[in-house]
Amino acid sequence: xxxxxxxxxxxxxxGVDGADVDAVAETALGALAGVAAPMLAPGVVRGVxxxxxxxxxxxxxxxxxxxxxxxxxxxxxxxxxxxxxxxxRPFWAHLTLARVRSGQRLGRDEVEPxxxxxxxxxxxxxxxxxHLSPGRARYEALRGVELG
Numbered sequence: 584x585x586x587x588x589x590x591x592x593x594x595x596x597x598g599v600d601g602a603d604v605d606a607v608a609e610t611a612l613g614a615l616a617g618v619a620a621p622m623l624a625p626g627v628v629r630g631v632x633x634x635x636x637x638x639x640x641x642x643x644x645x646x647x648x649x650x651x652x653x654x655x656x657x658x659x660x661x662x663x664x665x666x667x668x669x670x671x672r673p674f675w676a677h678l679t680l681a682r683v684r685s686g687q688r689l690g691r692d693e694v695e696p697x698x699x700x701x702x703x704x705x706x707x708x709x710x711x712x713x714h715l716s717p718g719r720a721r722y723e724a725l726r727g728v729e730l731g
Contacts, residue, residue: 588722589678593654596667607666608710612728614660615708620730621649623676624702637683643676650676706730
């Protein structure tokens, strides 16, 4: 993945009607005003699913649960406004590093590169529009907010 495509997904919205984008931004980002910025640390790189991976992801350790709190705050605000249906899966702090093309899979020996060092504070939340294409997705930043 190119560096500009790396991001942690807090709430996956799927398709949003163009008329609802401003409401989504105001609701989700407005709910995050004053929320503490999470400290994240790289964990292990793993294939997902584990047996025949279709993607490689870097787990991010969210020791104090702040990243999960940011995600749940935004999701709850969107759900309360009728702009999002909450997911059943728990939040997973991670960076998607690579995807495997359709019909191909990584072998077990291709899935375990070493994880990088260095924790970081995730200070900004950004609403992105995804532009999908056969080559790879391109992400357009629409609006953002700084966390406390």
